[in-house]
Amino acid sequence: MTSGLEDVVAAETVLSDVDGAAGRLTIRxxxxxxxxxxxxxxxxxxxxxxxxxxxxxxxxxxxxxxxxxxxxxxxxxxxxxxxxxxxxxxxxxxxxxxxxxxxxxxxxxxxxxxxxxxxxxxxxxxxxxxxxxxxxxxxxxxxxxxxxxxxxxxxxxxxxxxxxxxxxxxxxxxxxxxxxxxxxxxxxxxxxxxxxxxxxxxxxxxxGGAPGPVIAMLDAIAASGDARGWLEDSVARGERLMGFGHRVYRVRDPRADALKGAVRRLAAARGGGSRLALAESVERAALDVLRERKPDRALDTNVEFYTALLLEALGFxxxxxxxxxxxxxxxxxxxxxxxxxxxxxxxxxxxxxxxxxx
CATH class of the missing domain: 1.10.580.10 (Citrate Synthase, domain 1)
Structure with a gap:
């Protein structure tokens, strides 16, 4: 039996295709x-x-x-x-x-x-x-x-x-x-x-219930002043780094790049670059920590990470x-x-x- 229906094809669809190996999303x-x-x-x-x-x-x-x-x-x-x-x-x-x-x-x-x-x-x-x-x-x-x-x-x-x-x-x-x-x-x-x-x-x-904790993570890291140390401690405690890893994508989630681009455009038009700079520094540190501490797992930025930044900027x-x-x-x-x-x-x-x- 395949746990969680992994790799089981349950439907044929013309609506979207998720290529987890290549990091591509196609919508119709x-x-x-x-x-x-x-x-x-x-x-x-x-x-x-x-x-x-x-x-x-x-x-x-x-x-x-x-x-x-x-x-x-x-x-x-x-x-x-x-x-x-x-x-x-x-x-x-x-x-x-x-x-x-x-x-x-x-x-x-x-x-x-x-x-x-x-x-x-x-x-x-x-x-x-x-x-x-x-x-x-x-x-x-x-x-x-x-x-x-x-x-x-x-x-x-x-x-x-x-x-x-x-x-x-x-x-x-x-x-x-x-x-x-x-x-x-x-x-x-x-x-x-x-x-x-x-x-x-x-x-x-x-x-879908995970983007909110990304904000709590960013705020905690900002308060600590030490992104890498905070992230290393979190991984050592066995905690999940919010905004990283995906069930399907073995590489970077393409939606993360799409939303990062939207956040950058918004920051260029309206300001708020310091929050984006914090997020980008946390992202770099997190990817380094995950590669070092979990080298056998494909853990990259997912849709949740920049979702949190964008929705925060909107006022939600x-x-x-x-x-x-x-x-x-x-x-x-x-x-x-x-x-x-x-x-x-x-x-x-x-x-x-x-x-x-x-």
Whole structure:
């Protein structure tokens, strides 16, 4: 038996390909370095969903307008319940808000689900800060409106950085949350059910729930004044260095470079170079320590490391970082759910009983 389904092919897909040996991510025929920083999230969402969701708007501009209307609808549905949702952890609040949406399969259902984390996360962050939620502006781009709903004012530089992030995390092969979404979709449940399964899986610290601790690590290292010493002590205690290592990539995670580029562009436009310089020095020291202390393991920078820096610059608190991950990944979950419905069977693997015999 293969532990953790390692190397088991459970689906055929046209959506994305993760080449762990070469460090390449392809999203529907396009290399990540072609998309990140150049394509808007709406364009990549349409790329993923095209041909899988009936009645999807046929142009990027039309999809952007439809997604703007979906944000407005989600806000109207959820606004009366925001005080109750804000009493929860931000991620649990987003998940509870998504559960309020209809569990259908039409384009309108898909767009509401794409819109939901983008509307709920800023509203819940603001509520926890004692601020009023800001209603969506459907005329704005998706990332631009998220920035405005979080911060209260538009900001083109931050919107461009968020766009690059959402594109980078929009899909990534048959990861745990995507597989969970496909399993649920294979039962013929609706899209909301599949997305809720994805959200449940993404919460775990071995999947999407890890970017927040990167900030704690950077802050602790900055306070110590000795990056290498702090990292060596951490490894000696058997602790994991957050932002390093990946289940699939044997080399550097290409998403790390895409997000590092976005952080550099943002620092060049807005300042904040000292935080980036700290992160880069920690990255260099960590890679040296890992090569020396764990020479038999392929441990390189992963998507979490520069995710943390980018989302911090946007103004999201660490406890909401996984909510923002869900903003981008939800498009991939929906595409995989619809692909599973169209091409796959009920997912029903076998188990081997190893307990006592009666």
């Amino acid at each position: 025929g396009h290399a990540l370095d072609e998309l990140a920083g150049a394509w808007r999230f709406e364009a990549v969402a349409r790329l993923l969903l095209d041909g899988l969701v009936d009645d999807l708007p046929r142009s990027d501009d039309a999809l952007a307008a439809a997604l703007g209307a979906a944000r407005r609808e989600v806000f109207a549905r959820c606004a009366p319940l925001l005080p109750a949702l804000a009493a929860l952890d931000p991620y649990d609040g987003v998940r509870a808000g998504v559960a309020l949406l209809p569990d259908g399969d039409a384009a309108a259902d898909a767009l509401r689900l794409v819109a939901a984390p983008a509307v709920l996360a800023p509203a819940l962050v603001r509520a926890r800060r004692g601020c009023e939620a800001i209603a969506p502006d459907e005329a704005r781009g998706h990332a631009a409106d998220v920035v405005r709903m979080l911060r209260g004012t538009p900001d083109a530089d931050l919107a461009a950085a968020l766009d690059a992030y959402l594109v980078t995390v929009s899909d990534h092969g048959l990861n745990a949350s995507t597989f969970a979404a496909r399993v649920v979709a294979s039962t013929r449940a609706g899209l909301a059910s599949a997305v809720l399964a994805g959200l449940a899986a993404l919460k775990g610290p071995l999947h 608190p660490p406890e909401a970082f996984t909510c923002v991950f869900a903003m981008g990944r939800v498009a991939g979950w929906i595409a995989h759910a619809r692909e599973q419905r169209a091409t796959g069977r009920l997912i029903r693997p076998q188990s081997r009983y190893v307990g006592p015999v009666a």
